[in-house]
Each structure stands twice: as C-alpha cells, then as structure tokens.
Amino acid sequence: MNENLKSYSHLFENALLEEISEVGLVKHVAEGEKLMEIGQYVTAMPLLISGAIKILREDKDGDELLLYFLEKGDTCAMTLSCCMGQTKSEIRAIAELDTELIMIPIQKMEEWTAKYKSWRNFVFESYHTRLMEMLDTIDSIAFLNMDERLLKYLSDKIKITKDNIINSTHQDIAYELHTSRVVISRLLKALENRGKIKLHRNKIEVLF
Amino acid sequence: MNENLKSYSHLFENALLEEISEVGLVKHVAEGEKLMEIGQYVTAMPLLISGAIKILREDKDGDELLLYFLEKGDTCAMTLSCCMGQTKSEIRAIAELDTELIMIPIQKMEEWTAKYKSWRNFVFESYHTRLMEMLDTIDSIAFLNMDERLLKYLSDKIKITKDNIINSTHQDIAYELHTSRVVISRLLKALENRGKIKLHRNKIEVLF
DNA sequence: TATCCTTTGTAACCTTTGTTACTGCGTAAG
DNA sequence: CTTACGCAGTAACAAAGGTTACAAAGGATA
Numbered sequence: 001m002n003e004n005l006k007s008y009s010h011l012f013e014n015a016l017l018e019e020i021s022e023v024g025l026v027k028h029v030a031e032g033e034k035l036m037e038i039g040q041y042v043t044a045m046p047l048l049i050s051g052a053i054k055i056l057r058e059d060k061d062g063d064e065l066l067l068y069f070l071e072k073g074d075t076c077a078m079t080l081s082c083c084m085g086q087t088k089s090e091i092r093a094i095a096e097l098d099t100e101l102i103m104i105p106i107q108k109m110e111e112w113t114a115k116y117k118s119w120r121n122f123v124f125e126s127y128h129t130r131l132m133e134m135l136d137t138i139d140s141i142a143f144l145n146m147d148e149r150l151l152k153y154l155s156d157k158i159k160i161t162k163d164n165i166i167n168s169t170h171q172d173i174a175y176e177l178h179t180s181r182v183v184i185s186r187l188l189k190a191l192e193n194r195g196k197i198k199l200h201r202n203k204i205e206v207l208f
Numbered sequence: 209m210n211e212n213l214k215s216y217s218h219l220f221e222n223a224l225l226e227e228i229s230e231v232g233l234v235k236h237v238a239e240g241e242k243l244m245e246i247g248q249y250v251t252a253m254p255l256l257i258s259g260a261i262k263i264l265r266e267d268k269d270g271d272e273l274l275l276y277f278l279e280k281g282d283t284c285a286m287t288l289s290c291c292m293g294q295t296k297s298e299i300r301a302i303a304e305l306d307t308e309l310i311m312i313p314i315q316k317m318e319e320w321t322a323k324y325k326s327w328r329n330f331v332f333e334s335y336h337t338r339l340m341e342m343l344d345t346i347d348s349i350a351f352l353n354m355d356e357r358l359l360k361y362l363s364d365k366i367k368i369t370k371d372n373i374i375n376s377t378h379q380d381i382a383y384e385l386h387t388s389r390v391v392i393s394r395l396l397k398a399l400e401n402r403g404k405i406k407l408h409r410n411k412i413e414v415l416f
Numbered sequence: 417t418a419t420c421c422t423t424t425g426t427a428a429c430c431t432t433t434g435t436t437a438c439t440g441c442g443t444a445a446g
Numbered sequence: 447c448t449t450a451c452g453c454a455g456t457a458a459c460a461a462a463g464g465t466t467a468c469a470a471a472g473g474a475t476a
Contacts, residue, residue, distance in 0.1 A: 057343065059351040067346070081336040090343055113328055120321055120328075127335045128289040134342045135265065135298055138275070141350050142386055143267040146463070169423065178350055180464055185424060201423065201472060354433070377453065388434055393454060409442065409453070417476100424471075435460070446449075 004049050004102060007073050016116045020047075024102040029053075029095040036093035042082040044103040048074050051099025052160045056092040056176070065141075066153075066176035068133040069096060069160045077130035080109075080123060096160060147187050149177055154197065158206050166204045212257050212310060215281050224324045228255075232310040237261075237303040244301035250290040252311040256282050259307025260368045264300040264384070273349075274361075274384035276341040277304060277368045285338035288317075288331060304368060355395050357385055362405065366414050374412040 004026055005017055012020070024047070029035055035046070038058055053070040055078070070076060070093075078091050112119040140149050153173065158164050170184045177184070188204065191197045198205040212234055213225055220228070232255070237243055243254070246266055254261075261278040263286070278284060278301075286299050320327040348357050361381065366372050378392045385392070396412065399405045406413040 057346060057350075059347065063351065065346070065350050077335075077339065081332075081339050090340070114325065117322065123332075124289075127285075127339075131285065131289050131335075131338065131342070132298070134339070134346070138265060138273070138342070138346060138349065139267060141346065142265075142273050143271065171423080181424090182426085182465075183463060185426085186463095189425075199424085379453080389454085390435075390456085391433060394433095394456085397455075407454085419474100419476075421474080422472085425469085427468090428466085430465075431463085433460100433462075436458085438457090439455080441454080442452090444449105444451085446447100 004100065007049060008047065011073075011122055012118045013116060016112065016119055019108070019112070020102065020104065023108055024104050027101050027103050029099045029101070031095050031098050033095045034092070035095060036076075036079070036089050036091070038090065038092050039088050041086075041088055042079050042106065044105055045079050045109060046076055046101040046103055048072050049100040049102060051101075052096040053093050053099060054096045054176075056094065057090075058092060063178055064092075064175050065178045067091065067137055068130075069156065071160065074129070075122075075126050077126050080126060146177070146179060146183060147190065150184065150187050151191070151196070153177060154204070154206055155208070164206045166206060167202060168204065169202055212308065215257060216255065219281075219330055220326045221324060224320065224327055227316070227320070228310065228312065231316055232312050235309050235311050237307045237309070239303050239306050241303045242300070243303060244284075244287070244297050244299070246298065246300050247296050249294075249296055250287050250314065252313055253287050253317060254284055254309040254311055256280050257308040257310060259309075260304040261301050261307055262304045262384075264302065265298070266300060271386055272300075272383050273386045275299065275345055276338075277364065279368065282337070283330075283334050285334050288334060354385070354387060354391060355398065358392065358395050359399070359404070361385060362412070362414055363416070372414045374414060375410060376412065377410055 005012075005020060008020070009017060025044075026049075027046075029051070035053060036042070048070055050072055053076075055067045055070065055076070057065045057067050059065075076093065078089065082089055113123065140152060144152070150173070153176070154166065157166050157168075170188060171181045173188075174181045174184045188197065188199060192199050196206075196208055198207060213220075213228060216228070217225060233252075234257075235254075237259070243261060244250070256278055258280055261284075263275045263278065263284070265273045265275050267273075284301065286297065290297055317331075321331065348360060352360070358381070361384070362374065365374050365376075378396060379389045381396075382389045382392045396405065396407060400407050404414075404416055406415060
C-alpha cells in the first residue's frame with residue numbers, strides 16, 4: 001500500500017486502498033499555488049494527505065470571500081458535486097500551506113460508489129462535513145459583527161497552520177473577509193489594545 | 209404504483225418505486241406547520257410531492273435567517289446528512305404552503321444506496337443542489353445590500369408560491385432576512401416608489 | 417546612503433443599517 | 447358601535463462599516 005494513504009487506511013477497505021494506489025496520482029502543491037479556478041472543469045477528485053487548502057467564493061465584481069479550509073483526510077465536496085453533474089467549479093481553491101494530495105480520476109467515482117461501502121460512507125461523510133462548514137460560514141456572515149468574524153478568522157487560521165504567528169498583511173485578511181484594509185487595521189488595533197494579539201509588519205502574533 | 213410518486217417515476221427504477229410505496233408514509237402538512245425543529249432527532253427522510261417548505265437557521269439569540277426553499281421533487285439534504293451521522297437537526301423546517309410528502313424510514317437509506325443506482329444518483333443530486341443553494345445564500349448575505357436581498361426575497365417567494373401576491377407582514381419578512389421591521393418598511397416603501405411593488409395591509413403585490 | 421515601494425496608522429467623513437419612539441389606520445372582538 | 451390590538455409609516459438618532467486621504471515606518475534595491 002502506498003505510504004501516503006496512511007490517513008485513509010482506517011477509513012477504506014483494503015481492496016479500495018489498492019485501487020487508489022493504482023489509479024491515484026500524488027500531487028504536491030506549494031503554498032499560495034492555485035488548485036482550482038472558478039469556471040474550470042473538474043477532471044479529478046482530490047484526497048488531502050497533508051497541508052491545507054482554502055476555498056474561496058467570488059462575486060461579480062471580483063470580490064472574494066473565504067468559505068472554509070480543507071485539511072488532511074478531507075476531500076472537496078464541491079468537486080464531488082461538480083464531478084457528478086459535469087459542471088464547472090463554483091469556487092476557487094488555493095493552497096494555504098504546502099500540500100500533498102492524491103488525485104482520483106472522476107471515472108472511478110461512480111464505480112467505487114457502487115462497489116465499496118466504505119467509499120459511499122466517505123462521500124456522504126464529506127458532504128455532511130461540508131454542509132456543516134457552509135452553515136458555519138453562513139452563521140458568521142449573517143450573525144456576527146466584523147470584529148467577531150475577525151477574531152474567528154484568526155483563531156481558525158492558527159488552528160489550520162498550527163502556528164500562532166499569522167503571516168498575512170491586513171489587506172490579505174480584508175480580501176478573505178470581504179471588507180476593506182482600513183476596517184481590518186482598525187479592528188486589529190482594537191484587538192491589540194485588548195491584549196488579544198500583537199501586531200508586527202507582515203505578521204500577527206496571536207496571544208490566545 | 210402509488211399515485212403520489214408520479215414526480216419521481218422518471219427518476220427511480222420500478223423496483224425502487226415499489227419499495228417506496230410499501231414503506232413510505234404519505235404525510236400532509238398545512239401551511240405554517242412546523243416539520244422539524246433545531247436539535248430534534250431525524251427519524252425519517254422526506255420526499256416532497258407537492259407544496260413547498262422553507263428551511264431556516266437560528267442564532268444563539270433566537271434570531272432567524274431563511275436559507276432556502278424545498279419544492280416538489282426535492283428532499284432535505286440536511287436531513288440526509290443528519291440521518292447518516294445520527295446527529296440532531298441544525299435547521300428548522302416550516303411548510304410555506306400546504307404540502308404533501310412521503311416519509312421514508314432512515315433504515316432504508318443505507319440499503320437503497322447499495323442496491324439502487326437511481327437512488328444513489330438522487331441522493332448525490334440532492335446534495336449538489338443543496339450545496340448550490342447554500343452558495344447562493346452566502347452570495348446574497350455576503351455580497352448584496354439589504355435592498356437587493358429584499359428584491360431577491362420577493363422574487364424567490366413569488367416563484368415558489370406561483371402567486372404575485374405575497375401574504376406576509378413586514379415583520380415576517382424582517383425575521384426571515386434577519387433585520388428589523390422598520391428597515392423592511394423603509395425599503396419596501398422605496399420599492400413601491402420605484403413602481404416595483406404595491407403595498408397593502410398584510411400583503412404585497414409584486415409588479416415584476 | 418538615498419530612493420522607492422509596501423505596509424500600517426489614523427483622521428474625517430459618508431452610507432447603510434439598526435433602534436427608539438410616536439402616529440394613525442384597519443379590522444376583529446366585544 | 448367602540449374598543450383594542452396588530453400593522454404600517456416616518457422621523458430622529460445611533461452604530462457599524464466603508465471610503466478617501468495622508469503620513470510615517472520598515473524593507474528592499476540601486
């Protein structure tokens with residue numbers, strides 16, 4: 001069995017792990033690299049082995065919004081969804097960290113769904129997780145003020161990167177939360193005054 | 209075959225339609241009646257035959273937000289999702305119109321998923337549709353101003369009810385868009401002045 | 417070192433949305 | 447009929463967030 005499949009070995013039956021090893025292509029993506037663009041056709045389904053990927057939505061003016069992160073053991077339900085329907089991607093995917101993934105040709109999806117119970121469970125579980133993430137995103141933008149969203153953003157970020165130093169500019173954060181740089185600077189300064197963070201050039205030290 | 213299953217007859221193979229007729233319970237729900245409350249356990253999966261159901265999210269203060277509507281041929285992906293994980297409902301479901309549905313015991317889900325290709329496709333298709341609806345909801349609250357959201361709300365509503373008279377108070381609308389009555393009154397009046405709608409007591413006449 | 421570019425801080429102002437308060441109208445219940 | 451209540455209109459104000467403008471600091475590069 002492929003060494004890379006460790007994180008999936010408890011999820012999938014052996015025959016399936018074999019098949020994945022055979023047809024799956026291991027791919028390395030550097031931090032910041034784009035994996036998927038809006039409007040692009042989906043030809044393979046990614047299984048994350050290590051690293052993290054951020055999923056972004058864009059409006060008609062080109063403004064962005066961070067939807068959620070994918071981590072080890074995750075797959076992209078949007079991709080799943082698009083594979084099935086042969087539709088174009090609705091989202092943009094960018095590597096948040098250096099990331100390794102296994103790409104599965106979409107032809108296998110239908111086959112494995114019929115053949116392997118563990119695969120069906122995985123797919124359903126993925127859809128479930130993603131729907132819950134989307135609900136969480138909706139909660140944030142609908143029910144939270146910008147200062148609370150910013151705090152949540154910072155805490156999500158350090159959880160994903162496992163590093164309490166965030167290497168982003170205020171402008172970077174403003175894009176992902178769909179607001180302006182001045183607003184983020186203002187709120188970050190307020191957080192610093194409350195002792196929650198410490199501001200540096202190009203990075204933010206999170207103290208909680 | 210059950211007469212009620214007409215809307216599904218082109219989707220499912222005959223053997224499956226037979227099974228649905230056997231184990232499915234037809235249920236009638238009156239407009240305004242609650243089908244599912246947040247925190248409630250899910251014991252059956254609904255297939256909509258006629259009518260419409262609105263799906264709502266609630267925050268910690270009890271404030272609501274309309275997520276989307278379900279119509280004939282739809283099922284609730286949230287329910288699907290919760291069935292699998294045996295988790296509690298994350299949403300509230302209320303009949304928007306008088307509605308008929310077939311309730312499927314969740315035990316059948318696993319079985320049918322393995323047995324029927326058409327069932328698998330239906331489930332995947334449902335997840336896909338729901339994810340797209342959620343994206344659309346996110347677009348609205350993240351990228352649109354309240355006046356644009358209101359216009360979209362009105363147009364969604366008349367599409368669902370197939371009636372250009374909306375029987376809601378301003379307060380009703382305010383709840384579903386998670387804002388205040390005064391704001392809705394203000395924006396509705398502006399829409400009336402622009403000739404888009406005509407306001408009456410307890411109802412709104414949509415002119416587009 | 418001198419220069420330039422990026423990033424950050426901050427003030428002033430504007431727009432949108434939310435809140436409070438009060439009015440009057442329509443309708444249902446008595 | 448009349449009382450009471452729910453609904454809608456509107457003004458005045460408050461708060462949050464977005465915009466513009468400019469200054470200063472930190473790095474990179476010539």
